[in-house]
């Protein structure tokens with residue numbers, strides 16, 4: 001490629017980070033090329049992550065609810081059968097509709113989309129091994145690394161996606177395993193444990209820490225959801241470390257030990273899900289050709305404007321620092337393009353919501369009680385249980401609560417933590433409040449429609465600076 005053909009922005013990776021940057025840059029009138037090797041756009045999130053997992057969570061919940069939670073509502077159904085093939089087909093349809101939608105959006109915004117694997121030849125040139133065979137190269141004035149992440153393997157347990165599976169295998173099993181062991185009680189572990197337990201599997205989650213939910217979840221909320229999930233039939237072994245495992249005949253045997261050392265145990269399962277985290281993915285990217293280094297956890301090192309030490313090469317999303325979340329990747333993608341185009345951009349890392357899509361959902365934003373304690377920050381707590389909320393009561397979904405944390409002097413909101421129905425939608429209100437620096441009284445004096453679950457949010461705010469009305 002000649003200098004005359006040089007693109008304003010070349011993006012390696014067409015996941016949420018890459019495709020959003022491509023659309024934004026296209027909208028800004030830049031000449032953009034997006035290189036993706038998967039064959040479809042949308043990355044982990046659309047193809048094997050957020051979207052397919054939420055399809056399975058939604059439909060397995062409906063199935064479970066019809067089976068176990070309909071009679072007392074006055075709905076009697078006859079023979080309820082699971083058609084796993086159709087459940088998977090519905091999931092595949094959601095995925096393909098959305099990935100094609102993204103391809104359309106790239107086209108609409110004038111983005112060149114190359115299907116192939118990109119690697120750095122030099123600081124301005126990316127070589128592409130095309131999926132259809134052959135090779136090409138693209139030069140860019142700016143280059144964005146958006147290559148995402150991959151599952152962290154468990155040493156000694158080779159993932160075959162049949163008996164030892166990652167989340168990718170867990171969204172595509174062809175039969176419901178009789179027994180499933182989940183290594184890691186983080187978000188992937190708990191979402192997938194929910195899906196397969198609802199469909200009839202006997203699921204045990206083994207978690208190293210004393211608390212489930214992965215990093216960031218408030219301890220009180222984590223305890224509450226663990227109790228609820230246990231009632232739904234999921235077994236938990238917390239404070240338990242998986243030492244190793246072995247494929248045995250049709251299944252897998254797992255050895256565990258108390259995290260503090262002590263009694264060793266073994267478990268048998270038909271399927272083992274490895275869900276101990278994800279790690280940045282930069283394999284085959286040719287970073288060595290341009291002298292870019294990674295940190296000790298494999299993350300591309302960047303500054304506050306997403307620049308690597310080669311300033312026209314930037315990195316956003318799972319491949320670099322911060323929580324591995326699709327909406328975080330999206331915010332960074334927009335900000336990185338704005339830095340390139342306008343010289344300024346912004347992401348508020350103190351205000352990125354997290355949602356776990358179990359039933360009920362868990363959602364939070366800002367700091368947890370344990371974060372505040374650790375940092376020595378004083379706080380006031382207000383809680384409101386869904387059992388005292390009229391809409392939750394009419395819906396017969398009363399488990400969970402809203403918990404708010406605010407500064408005792410200024411009343412400024414510090415964190416919101418919800419376990420309850422629709423928590424994932426409700427947290428948007430908490431995020432907006434936090435972003436705007438609202439006080440708990442600001443929220444409490446905002447009129448909320450009746451009867452809604454969001455009234456629990458308002459009443460938790462009331463309880464933070466004064467008293468709730470209905471509890």
Ligand code: FAD
Pocket residue numbers: 012013014015016017018035036037038042043044045046048049050051053116117118119146147148149167168188281283284285316317318319324325326327328329
């Ligand atoms: P990715 O989505 O991983 O995309 C990177 C892309 O780059 C990939 O498609 C890859 O093929 C491509 N690529 C890599 N190297 C090259 C190369 N050399 N050349 C060309 N292409 C390349 N997050 C949420 O916020 N909400 C959720 O509900 C949620 N659920 C999840 C469920 C599961 C099971 C998993 C695994 C993840 C989930 N996540 C969720 C996390 C979310 O998927 C990621 O945070 C998000 O996908 C990160 O986007 P990204 O663009 O940085 O990386």
Ligand code: NAD
Pocket residue numbers: 183184185186187188189191206207208209212213214215240241242243275276277278323324325354355356357
């Ligand atoms: P995670 O980091 O959230 O949880 C991994 C858990 O495994 C931790 O609790 C850890 O203590 C435990 N663990 C590690 N080693 C262990 C061992 N030897 N024995 C027992 N337990 C062990 O990772 P994840 O659940 O794999 O998810 C990966 C990423 O994907 C996360 O960043 C997550 O945010 C993202 N994700 C997000 C969503 C969502 O937003 N709804 C859904 C799925 C995934």
